[in-house]
Amino acid sequence: MSILVGRETRLIIQGITGREGEFHARAMQAYGTNVVAGMTPGKGGQRALDGTVPVFNTVAEAVEETGANTTCIFVPAFGAPDAILEAVGAGIETVFCITEGIPALDMIPVVEAVRQAGARLIGPNCPGATSPGRAKVGIIPGSIHREGDVGVVSRSGTLTYEAVQAMTDAGIGQSTCIGIGGDPVIGTTFLDVLRLFAEDRETRALVLIGEIGGAAEEEAAAWAAENLQHLPKAAFIAGRTAPEGKRMGHAGAIISGGSGTAASKVAALEAAGFRVAGSPTEIPGLLRAAGYEG
Amino acid sequence: MLGYDARVKIQEADAKGLLLAQGLPVPGWSVSRSASEARGAAESFFAAGAGRVVIKAQVLVGGRGKAGGVKLASSASEAEAVAAGILGMSIKGITVRKVLVAAAADIVKEYYLSAVLDRSARRILLMGSAEGGVEIEQVAAERPDAIVTIHAHPHLGLADWQARQLAYRMGLGGQLKAAVGIAKGLVRTMLAYDADLVEINPLAIVRGVGPDGSVAETLVCLDAKVTLDDSALPRHPELEALRDPDEEDPADLEARQSGISFIRLDGTIGCMVNGAGLAMTTMDLVKRAGGEPANFLDIGGGAKADKVAAAMRLILADPKVDSILVNIFGGITRGDEVARGLIAARAQQVRDVPMVVRIVGTNAAEAAALLEAARFETATSLDEAAAKAVGASARSAA
Numbered sequence: 238m239s240i241l242v243g244r245e246t247r248l249i250i251q252g253i254t255g256r257e258g259e260f261h262a263r264a265m266q267a268y269g270t271n272v273v274a275g276m277t278p279g280k281g282g283q284r285a286l287d288g289t290v291p292v293f294n295t296v297a298e299a300v301e302e303t304g305a306n307t308t309c310i311f312v313p314a315f316g317a318p319d320a321i322l323e324a325v326g327a328g329i330e331t332v333f334c335i336t337e338g339i340p341a342l343d344m345i346p347v348v349e350a351v352r353q354a355g356a357r358l359i360g361p362n363c364p365g366a367t368s369p370g371r372a373k374v375g376i377i378p379g380s381i382h383r384e385g386d387v388g389v390v391s392r393s394g395t396l397t398y399e400a401v402q403a404m405t406d407a408g409i410g411q412s413t414c415i416g417i418g419g420d421p422v423i424g425t426t427f428l429d430v431l432r433l434f435a436e437d438r439e440t441r442a443l444v445l446i447g448e449i450g451g452a453a454e455e456e457a458a459a460w461a462a463e464n465l466q467h468l469p470k471a472a473f474i475a476g477r478t479a480p481e482g483k484r485m486g487h488a489g490a491i492i493s494g495g496s497g498t499a500a501s502k503v504a505a506l507e508a509a510g511f512r513v514a515g516s517p518t519e520i521p522g523l524l525r526a527a528g529y530e531g
Numbered sequence: 532m533l534g535y536d537a538r539v540k541i542q543e544a545d546a547k548g549l550l551l552a553q554g555l556p557v558p559g560w561s562v563s564r565s566a567s568e569a570r571g572a573a574e575s576f577f578a579a580g581a582g583r584v585v586i587k588a589q590v591l592v593g594g595r596g597k598a599g600g601v602k603l604a605s606s607a608s609e610a611e612a613v614a615a616g617i618l619g620m621s622i623k624g625i626t627v628r629k630v631l632v633a634a635a636a637d638i639v640k641e642y643y644l645s646a647v648l649d650r651s652a653r654r655i656l657l658m659g660s661a662e663g664g665v666e667i668e669q670v671a672a673e674r675p676d677a678i679v680t681i682h683a684h685p686h687l688g689l690a691d692w693q694a695r696q697l698a699y700r701m702g703l704g705g706q707l708k709a710a711v712g713i714a715k716g717l718v719r720t721m722l723a724y725d726a727d728l729v730e731i732n733p734l735a736i737v738r739g740v741g742p743d744g745s746v747a748e749t750l751v752c753l754d755a756k757v758t759l760d761d762s763a764l765p766r767h768p769e770l771e772a773l774r775d776p777d778e779e780d781p782a783d784l785e786a787r788q789s790g791i792s793f794i795r796l797d798g799t800i801g802c803m804v805n806g807a808g809l810a811m812t813t814m815d816l817v818k819r820a821g822g823e824p825a826n827f828l829d830i831g832g833g834a835k836a837d838k839v840a841a842a843m844r845l846i847l848a849d850p851k852v853d854s855i856l857v858n859i860f861g862g863i864t865r866g867d868e869v870a871r872g873l874i875a876a877r878a879q880q881v882r883d884v885p886m887v888v889r890i891v892g893t894n895a896a897e898a899a900a901l902l903e904a905a906r907f908e909t910a911t912s913l914d915e916a917a918a919k920a921v922g923a924s925a926r927s928a929a
Contacts, residue, residue, distance in 0.1 A: 257863075314762065337832075340725050340763035341648055348653050349685035364862070378862050378892055393808025394832070395860040398892060399913065402860075419807065421650045421727070448808050451650050476811040478818040479827070480796060516816055516914055 239368030239413040240388070240433040240440070241331055241359065242270075242307065246372045249274045249299050249308040249329070251320050253285045253292060258311035261335075261376050262286060265309070268379040270372040274299040276308075296327040307331040309365065309374050314338040317361060318347045325354045332424070333374050334360035344422035351424055358424025364394040364416035377401075377414065385410015386531060387524065388434040390427055391446035392419050392453070396475055400446050400517040407521030409531055412440040419448070427457035435464055442469040442529040444520055445511065449476035450497050455505040462509035469527035471520050472511040474502045539759040540591045541773040544631050546755035549724055550731075555716040556709065556751045558737075560633040562589065569614030572632040574607045580740070581634035586613050589629040590622050598622045603635055639748055641733035642701060643667050646683075646717035648727040655683040655718055657693075659701040663733035689718045706736060709750040724770060725763030730756040782845055789841040791830055798823025799924050801846035801855040801884070803839070805830050805864045813858045816913055822921035825852045832863040839872025840879070847882065854885050854924035856916055861892030870898040874905045885923035889916040 248265065252258035253275030263286055266272045274293055275285045281294030293299040296308065308329050312320040317336040324332045332351065339361050351358045359366065365375010369382035381398050383405040391397040397416050404411065413434075417425050427445060434440045443465065447454035454474065461470065477499040503513050512523035541549075544562045551557045561572035573584045588600030595601050600622050604610035610632065620627050641663035649656035659679045662670050670677050679700040683689040691711060698710035717729045731752045741747050764771055786793035792807065796814075800822045804810035807829045814824040826849065830842050846852055859869050869890060877886070889910045890898040902909050908923075910916035 315766065338762045340760050340766075341727060342655075342722060342725055342760065342763070345653060345655065345685045376862055381892070391808075393806060395804075395806030395862060395892075396808035396812055398860045398862055399809060399812070402891065421648055422653050446808070448811065453651070456651070473812075475808045475815065478815045478824075479811055515819060517812065518912060518914055 239371055240430075240437050241357075241368075241413060241415060242366045242374045243368045243371045244271075246307045246374065247271050247273045247303065247305045248372075248374060249276055249296060249303075249305040249324075250290075250311065251276045251296065251308055251324065252311035253277060253290070254280050254283070255311055259285065261309075261311065262290070264379065265373055265375075266290075268367075268373045270374060273303040273305050296323045296329065300327045300329065305329065307374060308333065310334045310336055312336055314340075318343045321347050321358060322350055325351050325356045330356055332356060332358045333363065333365050334358060334418075334424075335363065335365060335375055336360075337362040337420075339420065341421040344420070348422060348424050359415065360418040360420070360423060362420040363418030363423070364397065366413055366415040367411075368413045369411050375416070377416065381405055382414065383408070383410035386412050386439055386441040387444060387529070388412050388437070388440040388442070389414040389444045389446070390417060390430040390434070391415070392417050392427070392448055393446060393475065394419075396517070397446055400444065400473060400520055403518045404444070404521050404524075409521050409524060409529075412437065427453050428460050431457050431461055431465065440468075441531070442524055442527070443471075444524070445470070445472040445506070446517075447472065447474045447502055449474070449479055449499050449502070452497060454502040458502075458505035458509040458511065461511070466510060469524055469529035470509075470511040471514060471523040471527060472506045473514045473517055473520060474499050474506070477503070539761055539764065539770075539774060541757055541759065541770075542589045542591060542629070543587065543755055544589055544629075545773045546757035547752070549720055549757055550716070550729075550752055550755050553716050553720045553723060555713055555720070556749065557755070558633060558636065558751050558753070560631050563614060563630050563632055564618075564628065566611045566615035566618060569630055569632050570607050570611035573604060573610030576632065576634045577607060579634070582637075583635040584610050585633055585635045586610060586617060587631045587633075588617050588620070588622060588627040589631055590625045590627055592623040592625055595622060600627060636735060636751070636753055637738040638733075638753075639736040639738055641735045642703065643670070643732045644701075644713065644717065644734045645728065645730035645732070646721050647730075649682065652682055654685055655689075655721060657681050657683065657689065657697055657714060657717070659697050659714075661702045663735065667732065683718055689715050691715075703750070706748075706750040713750065713752065720757070724757070724767060725760045726757050727760050728756065728758045732756070782848055785841065786845055789838060791828060791838065791842055791845065793845055794827040795849060796824055796826055797851075798825045799851050799853045799928065800920050801825045801828075801849065801852040803828050803830060803842045803846060803855065803857045805832065805834060805859050809858065809860060813856065813913065813917070816917040817856065817921060820914075820917040820921040822854075822917070822924055825849055830864075834864050834872075835868055836872035836875055839869055840876040843873070843876035843880070847880065847884065852884060853927035854920050855887070856920035857886065857888040857890070858913060858916055859890045859892070861890065861894060864893065866890040866892060866894040866898030867901060868894075870901040873907070874901065877905075885927065887916050887919040887923065889913060
C-alpha cells in the first residue's frame with residue numbers, strides 16, 4: 238500500500254505541452270506512472286510523449302475519455318488557481334500543483350473550493366509525491382527512492398531529496414514520500430498527511446521534515462502524540478541556526494502564538510515521540526534507535 | 532519560500548496612500564526630503580488650524596519612536612529644526628532620507644486593527660484591540676484577552692455582521708459605522724494590492740473642530756503598515772515603485788534581479804545551495820561543524836550557469852568570506868550545468884577563495900568529471916562538505 242499515489246493512479250498532466258510539463262511528464266512515465274492524458278487548451282487532438290499520451294482541451298474531456306483520477310499541474314503562476322478549479326470541477330480526486338509563485342491570497346478561495354468538492358490538493362509549490370516502485374507524481378528524482386515501509390512528509394523540495402537519499406543509502410525504503418509545499422496557503426498540511434499514513438497498514442514508521450516558521454509542525458506533533466504512539470518516528474527541522482528577525486512580521490508572529498521557532502518545533506516533536514536529527518544523515522540511525530526494523 | 536519571507540515592506544506614507552485610495556479615513560500628510568520642505572509642509576498645516584505638527588522618520592524598520600524618529604513641533608521653525616535632526620539620523624542602521632509631516636491629532640482614545648493572512652486557518656484574519664498605540668505583540672503576550680479576532684469568509688469576505696461584532700467587542704460601538712467601514716476597508720485593501728498585512732496602529736478617535744466651530748469626534752487611521760506579497764507584484768506594476776531604493780542593499784538588488792534568494796549574515800563561509808530548506812540545513816551544518824555562515828543563498832530550481840555566476844559574485848562581494856561551500860541536490864537543477872557555471876565563475880573570480888563543492892542528484896556523475904578535471908575540491912556527503920568548508924575557513928583565518 239501507499240497513500241495519494243500508487244498503481245491505481247491514472248494521471249493527467251495539465252500543461253503537458255510546456256517545457257517543464259513535458260520534461261517531468263516523461264520522467265513520471267519512465268518511472269512507471271500511468272500517465273493517461275495531457276491537457277492544454279488549444280492543443281486538443283495532439284499526442285504527447287512520443288505519441289503515447291492523448292492531449293485534450295479540457296480536463297472534463299480528459300476525464301471522460303481516460304478515467305483519470307489524479308492531475309499534476311505545471312501551469313504558470315497566474316493561471317494555476319484556475320487549473321486547480323478546473324480539475325476539481327471535472328471530478329479529479331487528487332490534485333498536485335507544482336507551480337511556484339502563486340499569490341497567497343489567490344489560494345484562499347481555491348483551497349476552500351477544493352475542500353467543498355471533497356477533493357484533495359497537494360501544494361502549490363510542492364515537489365509532488367512518490368510511492369517507490371509504484372508511481373511518482375511531480376518532480377522528485379525517481380533515483381533517490383527505494384521500496385519500503387517508511388512514510389516521509391516534508392515541506393521542502395531538495396531537503397526532502399537529501400533525507401530520502403540518506404534513508405535509501407542506509408537501506409531504508411519508503412512507502413510514500415510527499416512534499417506538501419512551502420507556500421503560505423497550501424491544500425494539504427503535515428497533519429493531513431499523518432492522518433493518511435496512520436490509516437495505511439503498510440506504513441510502519443514515519444519521517445517528518447519541517448522548517449522554521451508557522452505552526453504546522455507543532456499541530457502535527459500534537460496529533461501524533463495522541464494517535465501515532467505505536468510507530469517509530471524521526472524528524473528534522475531546518476533553520477535551527479537561522480537568525481531571528483528575518484521572518485514573519487508582528488501580526489504574523491502573534492497568530493502562531495509563540496510557535497514557529499526551531500526550538501518550539503523540536504520540543505513539540507520530541508514530546509510526541511519523534512527522534513529529532515541534527516543532520517539529515519542521522520535520520521536512518523534514529524529510526525532504528527526508535528525501534529524501526531527494516 | 533519558508534523561513535525567509537518574500538514580502539515587500541513599504542513606507543508609512545505609501546501605505547497611507549493605499550488606504551486612502553480604498554476610501555479609508557486617513558488625515559492629510561506630506562512627505563519631505565529636506566528640512567526646508569518640512570517647514571513648508573508644517574506652515575500649511577498650521578495655516579489650516581493645526582496646533583502642533585508631528586514629524587515622523589520614513590524608514591522600514593520598527594521602533595521609530597523609541598529611536599527618536601517621531602517628534603512634535605509647535606511652530607514652523609521648530610518643525611524645520613526637528614526635521615533637520617531626524618533627516619540623516621540612523622535608525623537600526625538605516626539612514627533617514629524622508630520625513631512625514633502631518634497635523635498632530637487631538638487623540639481621545641487609541642485602538643489597534645489589522646488584517647493579516649492566517650496561514651494555519653488559510654483565511655484572512657481581522658485582529659482588533661482597544662489597546663492601541665503600543666506594540667501589539669506585547670498586548671498579545673501579556674493580555675491575550677484584550678485582542679479580538681474574526682476570520683473573513685474565504686469566498687464571501689468580511690460580512691457586515693462580522694465587522695459590527697468586531698467593532699462592538701473592541702468597544703467601538705459609539706463609532707460603529709466608521710469602524711465597520713474601516714474593518715471592511717482593510718480587507719478590501721489587502722485584496723486590492725495582494726497585501727499579507729494591513730495594520731493600523733493606532734486607529735484613533737480624534738477630536739476636531741468642524742467648519743461651523745463645533746467639536747466632533749471621528750475615527751481615523753493615524754499610522755499604517757502594509758506588506759505586499761512578492762509573488763503578486765507582476766500584476767501590480769504601480770507597487771513596484773514603492774520599493775525604496777535608498778533602503779535596498781545593492782547586493783539585495785542584484786539577487787532580486789537574478790532571481791536568487793539572498794540574505795547576508797555575519798559569518799565567513801559563503802554558501803550556495805538550491806532550495807530554501809536545504810540552504811537553511813546547510814547553514815545549520817556549517818554552524819554544527821564549528822563555522823559561521825556568511826549568507827543564506829538559494830539559487831532556486833533549474834538554475835543555469837549564468838545564475839551560478841551571479842551567485843558567486845554575490846558571495847565574493849562580501850569581504851568577510853574566506854571559504855565557500857556549494858551544495859546542490861539536483862532535481863530540476865542539473866549538476867553539470869552548475870559545475871560549468873562554477874568553472875566559468877572561478878575563471879573570472881576577482882579573489883582566490885577556497886571552495887568545496889558537493890553536487891549530487893541529476894547529472895551528478897557528469898558534474899563530478901567536470902569538477903575533477905578543473906581540480907575542484909569536492910565532497911560526497913553534506914556533513915563532509917560542511918567540515919571541509921569550515922576547515923578551509925579556519926586555515927584562511929590563521
